[in-house]
Amino acid sequence: MSADARLKVVLCWHMHQPHYRDFISGEYQLPWVYLHATKDYADMAAHLEAEPKARAVVNFAPILLEQIDDYARQVQGFLQDTMAIRDPLLAALVQPALPVEAEQRMALVHACLRVNEKRLIDPFPFYRKLVDMAAWFRDRPEAIVYMSDQYLADLLVWYHLAWLGETVRRQDARVKALLEKGGGYTLHERRQLLGIIGELLAGIIGRYKALAQRGQIELSVTPYAHPIVPLLLDIKSAKEAMPDAPLPELARYPGGEERARWHILRGIETFEHYFGFKPTGCWPSEGGVSTATLKLLAEYGFRWVATGSSVLHNSLSPVIGEGERAGEQAPAINDCLHHPYGLAKGAGRSKITCFFRDDGLSDLIGFTYSDWHADDAISNLIHHLENIAKVCAGSGGVASIILDGENAWEYYPENGYYFLSALYHRLAGHPRFELTTFSGCLEAKVPVRTLPKLVAGSWVYGTFSTWIGSTDKNRGWDMLGDAKRAFDKAVSSGRLAGDQLALAERQLAVCEGSDWFWWFGDYNPAVTVSDFERLFRLHLANLYQMMSVEPPEYLSHTFTRGGGAPQVGGVMRPGQAAP
Secondary structure, three states, X not given: OOHHHXXXXXXXXXXXXOOOEOOOOOOEOXXXXXXXXXXXXXXXXXXXXXXXXXXXXXXXXXXXXXXXXXXXXXXXXXXXXXXXXXXXXXXXXXXXXXXXXXXXXXXXXXXXXXXXXXXXXXXXXXXHHHHHHHHHHHHOHHHHHHOOHHHHHHHHHHHHHHOOOHHHHHHOHXXXXXXXXXXXXXXXXXXXXXXXXXXXXXXHHHHHHXXXXXXXXXXXXXXXXXXXXXXXXXXXXXXXXXXXXOOOOOOOOOOHHHHHHHHXXXXXXXXXXXXXXXXXXXXXXXXXXXXXXXXXXXXOOOOEEEEEHHHHHHHOXXXXXXXXXXXXXXXXXXXXXXXXXXXXXXXXXXXXXXXEEOHHHHHHHHHHHHHXXXXXXXXXXXXXXXXXXXXXXOOOOEEEEEEEOOOHHHHOHHHHHHHHHHHHHHXXXXXXXXXXXXXXXXXXXXXXXXXXXOOOEOOOOOOOOOOOOOXXXXXXXXXXXXXXXXXXXXXXXXXXXXXXXXXXXXXXXXXXXXXXXXXXXXXXXXXXXXXXXXXXXXXHXXXXXXXXXXXXXXXXXXXXXXXXXXXXXXXXXXXXXOO
């Protein structure tokens, strides 16, 4: 079968974490950057390295790259010099004198239990025993006085062993020895484990750079601190897909276009710093697109963007509802939706191509296949792709599978080891598919269809409802707006300049990130909502501190709480709302 006749399949993994470091104290508030790096980013690189014929797009948020680099430097500085580790959990791993206060000891224990019990505790009998003991201590706080330092040390070691990638556990002789020992770990062994973690952190960015240099992956980028760019440009763009949604009191984000440009330019600069070249593709934060967003990204030289299929469905709606052509029938939705699109002339046309996520296939990987046998899951995926290939035969179809590159694997056996191995091997060798990248599709001159209009939205439900439109999310926007107005006043008055301005501008960027709003209220678990709500208030308070302005009283009060139990802990969502 000729290459032109094969269905082009693009696997796009989006790697991102918000900024967890307190800019003032320098301390990391949550450990998820280094834990995902040693487990998920390391494993994904290893699977690609093991299958040279595989192709994929890997998207990194710039603030994630900076944090990975910072962690690598911390570990190196600690082991080779006198630098302190600024993450309490990672520091505790190699701390000779562990906390003695009962409250501090239990806090450390609880931190070592924040993991998927079925996949990352139960497979390890020694870890399982330690976790059962933790439950006993939790129910008998008066007995914590009998909790030994060796227990804490062993629990810390097992937590970090569980958070190593499956490829690391299978290939590193030092890790195998620690796993086999089971307990009674010495300070030397704890430091050895830190050294392994440090090696993984220091190698992550270089491994992906090497994969890109070999032409095996395409690296793409997201605006610097992962903001929802369409909302920075125009908060009212949320109404395009949610006409009845209540919006914040903040009618528009002050200086929104300037801030959007800052995030895009700083994101490109950070990407170039770490990878040595300028990206040609962009996964806008959360696939958030609008006509104005595409125009802006095109200005900075991006050739492609990607978002969710619900955005495409909204944009190809049966009736055009605005302007002189109101009520006119729009072009019928094609039999095959697996095609890139460009905006029509008069609809904000720009030299940028938009690819649309196959929500069904992507969500199967994110939410369904984790409980299947890997071979059955891949066979099912291939069956769906073969059906798409039949429908798209001869029309230059592209099936875009796009999802979070880090959070799904915690719910798979062995961190998705068998699934990912089979995924790359079988797709790369399938005669009816061409595993490729988005830029590869453009270079192959895949037909680009015309989109009569673009309805602003994201990959989640085709709307911005995950980030705006509810009481708590809107309150977050109003708090952010207050801080931005204070920032503008401090700049115009000359109180912020030079290095102080640069630091405050970076702190503002972190506050503008999308992750805080993802977790506010809604159906999310209370513990996680509490973590992110507190961090948002901390970042805002730090911004005021940098401006020498007293933070508003409301920043000392919790304003949102969760209480749900969503799939995979709420870290991912399906692309389409349940019927």
